[in-house]
Amino acid sequence: MSNESDHGTTTVGIVADDSVVLAADTQVSRGLMNAYKRDSVKINKIHPRAMMTTAGSVSSSQSLKDSVRREVRMYESRRERDMDIQALAGLMGRLMKDSSYRVSPIMGGYDSKPRLYALDSLGSLSEFDSFVATGSGTRVAQGHLQSRYDGDLSTEEAESIAQEAIEICIERDHFTGHGVTLGVVDADSLNITTYELKSGVER
Amino acid sequence: MDKDIIEPMTDDNKDFYQKGTALFGSDGRLRQVEYAKMAIMKSLPVVALKSTKGIFIVAPNSTESSNLLNENSFNRIYKITDNIAMAAVGHISDSRDLAEKMRRYVSDEIDKFGSVQDIKSTTLKMTDEIQDATQSINERPYGVTTIVAGNDDYNGDVIYKIGPSGQPSEWYATAVGRNQEDMRTSLSDSYTQDLTNEESFNLAIRTILDNLSMNQSEDLLSAVKIGESGYYRYNSSEIRQHINDDSESPGDKE
Numbered sequence: 001m002s003n004e005s006d007h008g009t010t011t012v013g014i015v016a017d018d019s020v021v022l023a024a025d026t027q028v029s030r031g032l033m034n035a036y037k038r039d040s041v042k043i044n045k046i047h048p049r050a051m052m053t054t055a056g057s058v059s060s061s062q063s064l065k066d067s068v069r070r071e072v073r074m075y076e077s078r079r080e081r082d083m084d085i086q087a088l089a090g091l092m093g094r095l096m097k098d099s100s101y102r103v104s105p106i107m108g109g110y111d112s113k114p115r116l117y118a119l120d121s122l123g124s125l126s127e128f129d130s131f132v133a134t135g136s137g138t139r140v141a142q143g144h145l146q147s148r149y150d151g152d153l154s155t156e157e158a159e160s161i162a163q164e165a166i167e168i169c170i171e172r173d174h175f176t177g178h179g180v181t182l183g184v185v186d187a188d189s190l191n192i193t194t195y196e197l198k199s200g201v202e203r
Numbered sequence: 204m205d206k207d208i209i210e211p212m213t214d215d216n217k218d219f220y221q222k223g224t225a226l227f228g229s230d231g232r233l234r235q236v237e238y239a240k241m242a243i244m245k246s247l248p249v250v251a252l253k254s255t256k257g258i259f260i261v262a263p264n265s266t267e268s269s270n271l272l273n274e275n276s277f278n279r280i281y282k283i284t285d286n287i288a289m290a291a292v293g294h295i296s297d298s299r300d301l302a303e304k305m306r307r308y309v310s311d312e313i314d315k316f317g318s319v320q321d322i323k324s325t326t327l328k329m330t331d332e333i334q335d336a337t338q339s340i341n342e343r344p345y346g347v348t349t350i351v352a353g354n355d356d357y358n359g360d361v362i363y364k365i366g367p368s369g370q371p372s373e374w375y376a377t378a379v380g381r382n383q384e385d386m387r388t389s390l391s392d393s394y395t396q397d398l399t400n401e402e403s404f405n406l407a408i409r410t411i412l413d414n415l416s417m418n419q420s421e422d423l424l425s426a427v428k429i430g431e432s433g434y435y436r437y438n439s440s441e442i443r444q445h446i447n448d449d450s451e452s453p454g455d456k457e
Contacts, residue, residue, distance in 0.1 A: 077282045077306050
């Protein structure tokens with residue numbers, strides 16, 4: 001059986017010099033033949049300084065996002081300070097191990113430095129200092145990221161590499177389609193923006 | 204209370220008392236609740252009041268002052284969520300349990316509905332919790348009066364007070380704890396519903412300091428605002444700044 005969380009959607013994450021950039025397409029696939037929804041935003045803010053992408057089951061994605069936000073909120077109201085990003089990554093791993101979320105998220109955040117993690121549906125957690133891709137177009141995206149990543153990227157460069165990776169997957173991967181959502185987190189801000197593919201217009 | 208006749212403990216009724224149930228006294232009051240109120244009347248106070256643009260809660264952390272003690276280790280004002288705070292007077296260790304229950308309830312509301320729909324329903328949930336303790340076997344009432352302060356889209360800014368019996372009441376400004384009658388008198392002399400944030404904060408601080416005859420030891424105060432941008436806890440230098448500014452311009456408010 002193939003890993004169900006590899007179905008549908010390609011998401012990528014890149015560590016830039018002083019930020020983390022995430023990107024995802026906007027198509028929700030249903031079965032093998034149906035592009036069920038074409039304007040889904042798959043990057044969600046889960047913490048004042050962190051966001052996550054979701055590739056896999058939409059139901060699991062929504063539920064995981066809610067559970068993570070709840071824990072982040074409870075942590076903050078008990079201590080009156082935000083959870084640090086390593087703790088957040090550990091939390092996600094534990095939540096995913098304890099219940100079966102059929103997703104492969106990438107989490108990008110910033111505390112003392114940019115931090116990038118990816119998880120699989122069993123909850124295994126890996127930290128990356130360069131780039132990572134998950135979802136159905138992983139192999140296509142990895143090829144592009146490998147050829148373009150040089151270890152010293154500005155936020156703008158990382159954004160355009162991430163966007164290109166998703167656009168190539170939209171061309172080459174059946175379950176990846178329509179638009180691109182970009183998320184950027186650095187020391188001062190967290191922004192998530194969605195673009196129409198053809199026109200490049202911000203939605 | 205002292206004149207109530209308390210039956211001697213015999214083998215027959217001993218267990219009954221040991222259950223710790225809040226029993227009626229001969230005056231019709233619940234004895235354990237009355238005792239809880241007495242504990243509250245002896246405790247360090249909390250002042251909460253509403254300005255035109257927010258709510259201020261001020262409370263001293265500790266009466267003890269010692270170079271061996273970190274006064275900031277005491278806290279009686281809890282963040283519940285971005286738009287709700289809770290403060291407690293009485294047995295503070297009881298209030299931590301209430302704060303945690305409230306956080307869980309509020310977090311459930313946010314999970315279900317995306318935001319806290321209504322501070323009043325949240326407050327009523329807490330009153331249920333508190334009242335339940337007065338009727339349950341093997342429990343004692345919460346030994347605290349609780350101030351719940353927050354804002355929502357329906358009611359704007361609201362301050363609720365919940366006594367150890369579980370009875371809620373809504374206030375524009377209130378003081379609870381040691382010398383509460385004096386503090387309420389001075390509050391009702393000075394308070395109007397059109398106070399600015401600055402005036403409200405100063406009035407809250409002054410009410411606490413005046414009526415406790417404390418030194419102007421601002422390091423012993425905690426202060427929280429629920430304003431337009433949500434929950435905010437003042438640090439001690441900001442509190443000191445307010446006290447200094449206020450004492451330089453006496454008579455701006457009676």
